[in-house]
Amino acid sequence: DSGVTQTPKHLITATGQRVTLRCSPRSGDLSVYWYQQSLDQGLQFLIQYYNGEERAKGNILERFSAQQFPDLHSELNLSSLELGDSALYFCASSVLPGKTGNTIYFGEGSWLTVV
Amino acid sequence: QQQVKQSPQSLIVQKGGISIINCAYENTAFDYFPWYQQFPGKGPALLIAIRPDVSEKKEGRFTISFNKSAKQFSLHIMDSQPGDSATYFCAAGGRDDKIIFGKGTRLHILP
Numbered sequence A: 001d002s003g004v005t006q007t008p009k010h011l012i013t014a015t016g017q018r019v020t021l022r023c024s025p026r027s028g029d030l031s032v033y034w035y036q037q038s039l040d041q042g043l044q045f046l047i048q049y050y051n052g053e054e055r056a057k058g059n060i061l062e063r064f065s066a067q068q069f070p071d072l073h074s075e076l077n078l079s080s081l082e083l084g085d086s087a088l089y090f091c092a093s094s095v096l097p098g099k100t101g102n103t104i105y106f107g108e109g110s111w112l113t114v115v
Numbered sequence B: 001q002q003q004v005k006q007s008p009q010s011l012i013v014q015k016g017g018i019s020i021i022n023c024a025y026e027n028t029a030f031d032y033f034p035w036y037q038q039f040p041g042k043g044p045a046l047l048i049a050i051r052p053d054v055s056e057k058k059e060g061r062f063t064i065s066f067n068k069s070a071k072q073f074s075l076h077i078m079d080s081q082p083g084d085s086a087t088y089f090c091a092a093g094g095r096d097d098k099i100i101f102g103k104g105t106r107l108h109i110l111p
Helices: none
Strands: A005-007 A010-013 A019-024 A031-038 A042-050 A053-057 A064-068 A074-078 A087-094 A110-114 B004-007 B010-014 B019-025 B033-038 B045-050 B056-059 B062-067 B072-077 B086-093 B099-101 B105-110
Touching (some): A005 A087, A010 A019, A019 A087, A042 B099, B019 B086, B019 B105, B045 B056, B045 B062, B045 B072
Parallel strands (some): A010 A110
Antiparallel strands (some): A019 A074, A031 A042, B033 B086, B056 B062
């Protein structure tokens, strides 16, 4: 158990809908990362937050947004869902950002199926 | 833009053999190269990592070899065991806080 908690574990929704994925980082970790995993694209970095502020941005679509709250949990909002958004979404956390060699710990992921 | 290229996509190795997975990167600003191991239904977990100031790092049966001039690094699993069957991701990171992953290698060790 990495200590990173993600909910829900599985989610099925229709195209055009909006969903929210939730992540609680490891105790003491200030930085949260979101990744999307699909069969053909591997692990794609979406976005990173540190202590409530956006720190780095990757290949995140404009239909997607995220935030980190004062209690350090994070939410990833996916809207206007398309079939191609079906994937496994991982949250990860680490103690500090920007420190090379900083181990990031992954949750077990949220499976999103868009039908 | 794929900044970390990983090969092969899948690999089958006999028990006791050596598994080798290769990665190449483009961004010379990368200065941290971890390998993650992922079992089905689980999130990736850090296996071993290396910095570019060393050419090799060994932890048990797992070794990273690093070639800075070629911008390549590889994972060697010695005496591969069925329990090593998993998906392996190489990654690279730098001061911009992003950890960029390769597309993964599905390793299957035959018993």
